Amino acid sequence: MLVLMSLLFVFLMNSPVGGLAGSSVPLEVEQLIRKAFEDHSWLSLKTEKDVRSYCEAIYCEEILGEVTGDIIDFISCSSDWHSVVLVQDMVLVEEKAEELQVLVWISYFDLNYKDGMPVYSISGEETILIHLKEKEEGNYKIARIERVTETPQSIARVGN
Numbered sequence: 642m643l644v645l646m647s648l649l650f651v652f653l654m655n656s657p658v659g660g661l662a663g664s665s666v667p668l669e670v671e672q673l674i675r676k677a678f679e680d681h682s683w684l685s686l687k688t689e690k691d692v693r694s695y696c697e698a699i700y701c702e703e704i705l706g707e708v709t710g711d712i713i714d715f716i717s718c719s720s721d722w723h724s725v726v727l728v729q730d731m732v733l734v735e736e737k738a739e740e741l742q743v744l745v746w747i748s749y750f751d752l753n754y755k756d757g758m759p760v761y762s763i764s765g766e767e768t769i770l771i772h773l774k775e776k777e778e779g780n781y782k783i784a785r786i787e788r789v790t791e792t793p794q795s796i797a798r799v800g801n
Contacts, residue, residue: 666733666743670781673699674771677783678726678747683712692716701774701784723752724764739775744768744789 677699686692693709700708727748735742751764772785 666731667779667781669779670733670741670743670773671731673773673781673783674731674743674745675728677771678728678745681725684716686712686716689713699783701776701782703784704786725750725752725761729766734770740784741773741775741781743771743773745771 683692683695686695689709692712693705696705696709696712727750728745729748730746732744733741734744745768747767747769748763749765749767750761753760753762768789770787770789771783772787773781774784775781
């Protein structure tokens with residue numbers, strides 16, 4: 642229920658991430674979430690140790706092994722991945738002692754070429770609830786990622 646109410650609130654407020662008006666997502670948390678979704682430097686990592694080190698800065702111990710394993714599996718397969726993920730918006734929906742929940746809207750963009758020029762097109766969108774835990778004063782890490790929706794309404798939100 643809280644998630645649905647938060648979705649409605651954000652939709653009605655239509656506050657972009659750039660302003661973060663009323664969302665009160667701490668800057669450090671916004672940067673962490675953006676790194677988790679938008680940074681693709683992990684694609685160039687070569688060893689399991691490097692991947693784990695990269696992930697330790699973002700994820701809690703509870704999910705570190707799973708995320709690290711997924712990344713290693715992905716890197717080890719040959720792929721022609723030409724997608725980019727961008728965070729479109731986020732809002733703080735719950736704050737408890739040492740825990741935050743942030744609702745995040747992301748868009749997937751595929752890269753194609755037309756007449757030799759790169760062309761990006763939206764290939765999908767999701768609304769995701771991120772659960773974070775404070776590990777040190779003001780230093781949060783992602784403890785859980787919960788996919789809430791993947792709907793055409795999310796696509797309409799990007800244009801606002």
